[in-house]
Amino acid sequence: MHVPERTRSSITDPSAARALSRCDELAGITSMEGGILRTYLSEEHHRQNDLAASWMQEAGLSTRIDAAGTLIGRMEGREPGLPALLLGSHLDSVPGAGRYDGPLGVIMALEVIHRLAPHRDQLPFAVEVVAFADEEGSRFGSGLFTSYAMAGAWQQDWWEHTDDQGLTLREAFESFGLDPTRIGEAARAPEEIRGYLEAHIEQSTQLEEAGRALGVVTSIVGERCFTLTVTGEARHAGGTAYHHRRDALVGAAEMIAAVEEIGRRREVVATVGQIEAAPGAVNVIPREVVFSIDLRAPADAPREAAWEEMSARLHELAEARGLRLTVEEFLRAPAVECSAPLQKVIAAAISTTDDAGAEDPLHTYSRAGHDGVAMSEVTEIGMLFIRCTGGISHHPDEHVTAPDVALGIQAFEAGLGAGPQLKMGLADNGSGQRVQLGRLRPSPRPPDRSTSRTSRRGGRSCPRSARSRTAPPSGSGST
Numbered sequence: 001m002h003v004p005e006r007t008r009s010s011i012t013d014p015s016a017a018r019a020l021s022r023c024d025e026l027a028g029i030t031s032m033e034g035g036i037l038r039t040y041l042s043e044e045h046h047r048q049n050d051l052a053a054s055w056m057q058e059a060g061l062s063t064r065i066d067a068a069g070t071l072i073g074r075m076e077g078r079e080p081g082l083p084a085l086l087l088g089s090h091l092d093s094v095p096g097a098g099r100y101d102g103p104l105g106v107i108m109a110l111e112v113i114h115r116l117a118p119h120r121d122q123l124p125f126a127v128e129v130v131a132f133a134d135e136e137g138s139r140f141g142s143g144l145f146t147s148y149a150m151a152g153a154w155q156q157d158w159w160e161h162t163d164d165q166g167l168t169l170r171e172a173f174e175s176f177g178l179d180p181t182r183i184g185e186a187a188r189a190p191e192e193i194r195g196y197l198e199a200h201i202e203q204s205t206q207l208e209e210a211g212r213a214l215g216v217v218t219s220i221v222g223e224r225c226f227t228l229t230v231t232g233e234a235r236h237a238g239g240t241a242y243h244h245r246r247d248a249l250v251g252a253a254e255m256i257a258a259v260e261e262i263g264r265r266r267e268v269v270a271t272v273g274q275i276e277a278a279p280g281a282v283n284v285i286p287r288e289v290v291f292s293i294d295l296r297a298p299a300d301a302p303r304e305a306a307w308e309e310m311s312a313r314l315h316e317l318a319e320a321r322g323l324r325l326t327v328e329e330f331l332r333a334p335a336v337e338c339s340a341p342l343q344k345v346i347a348a349a350i351s352t353t354d355d356a357g358a359e360d361p362l363h364t365y366s367r368a369g370h371d372g373v374a375m376s377e378v379t380e381i382g383m384l385f386i387r388c389t390g391g392i393s394h395h396p397d398e399h400v401t402a403p404d405v406a407l408g409i410q411a412f413e414a415g416l417g418a419g420p421q422l423k424m425g426l427a428d429n430g431s432g433q434r435v436q437l438g439r440l441r442p443s444p445r446p447p448d449r450s451t452s453r454t455s456r457r458g459g460r461s462c463p464r465s466a467r468s469r470t471a472p473p474s475g476s477g478s479t
């Protein structure tokens with residue numbers, strides 16, 4: 001493996017080696033055939049909490065499980081009871097996952113705790129490591145339940161969500177040993193939190209293409225998802241002349257090509273990931289096609305403009321072939337901006353490392369959703385990205401290098417003010433804090449408050465079957 005010269009000295013970093021071996025260990029507690037699967041309120045959830053709690057206790061943290069099942073480890077600052085800076089990520093996974101999406105952020109936070117602990121008598125805040133448990137939404141089809149619970153944004157209608165076995169979220173809570181009536185106790189007040197910082201693999205290729213190990217996240221992508229139904233007419237494939245056909249599949253094919261063309265030109269990310277044609281016989285012209293569109297952008301305005309053009313173009317294409325087109329929106333999540341002061345802290349922290357181009361760190365937006373979307377409802381959020389090989393994620397081949405993880409831990413550490421860069425970071429040695437997190441304005445509320453929170457998950461994947469989705473969120477509806 002080629003290792004860049006500037007990071008070579010980090011290869012033997014014991015923190016990075018331990019972090020990677022712990023990611024392996026977490027992967028080992030799951031046993032999905034052909035990959036990893038850890039879902040919310042499952043046996044694996046108990047096991048991941050037990051294992052990570054043992055690491056937290058070894059690092060000197062006091063641990064607890066909150067009312068939603070999130071594992072939290074706390075280190076007090078220079079006096080007990082100070083507001084806490086939260087560091088974390090999630091331990092749940094998608095089916096057939098890799099080892100690093102989520103766990104790496106929790107485990108890197110623990111490595112930082114090891115380095116921060118000797119300075120705790122100077123820390124002007126407490127530090128908590130949080131291990132969320134439902135970022136991916138793999139079991140109840142939604143996601144971010146645990147971080148929304150911490151943000152005090154739990155929605156009562158979530159209790160009726162069901163898993164593949166028909167078990168409701170409420171029933172799953174009870175069988176896990178949690179009390180649904182106490183969910184409100186998971187909520188944290190804004191004044192007891194100083195911010196939320198997450199390290200995460202990039203899940204894209206901006207860093208790799210730039211030759212960087214680390215990046216500053218500027219925002220978490222906003223997303224809209226739609227189910228489109230194209231209706232034509234089923235006729236005999238042999239006997240129907242072209243000028244008599246109303247072929248729903250050919251019409252859908254033109255629409256899909258248009259979605260990509262508009263997405264490319266407007267520099268938003270548009271994907272058709274699901275398609276079904278009916279009746280689905282070799283010798284019958286397709287009567288109906290249902291397909292999905294997943295539309296993402298770093299900010300809401302370019303996404304809305306792209307959708308307006310797409311919607312108009314798709315209706316034109318339908319009309320030209322005598323087809324009927326209906327569009328149902330099933331997810332709308334506004335983009336969430338990372339706090340500007342935290343972006344500065346993370347950029348300054350990266351600049352203290354040996355990463356290539358560290359003096360001018362790469363800023364990029366996250367193309368996937370994260371727990372920070374939910375946490376932005378209650379506090380400032382910041383994210384540090386770690387390069388992942390080929391941008392591959394949600395796949396067993398997900399990969400990060402030890403030198404990159406070592407750089408990430410160094411940056412994280414510098415950002416918090418531990419170690420030799422004590423003056424750089426959030427702690428600032430307890431005097432004259434350059435970054436006064438406690439005085440930051442609360443995060444701006446997203447503009448689209450009419451949309452239900454179930455639909456406000458940033459960057460979630462569309463459901464497995466576009467056809468099976470039920471009612472769209474309030475405030476959206478057919479377009």
Ligand SMILES: [Zn+2]
Nearest residue numbers: 101102135200
């Ligand atoms: Zn993740």
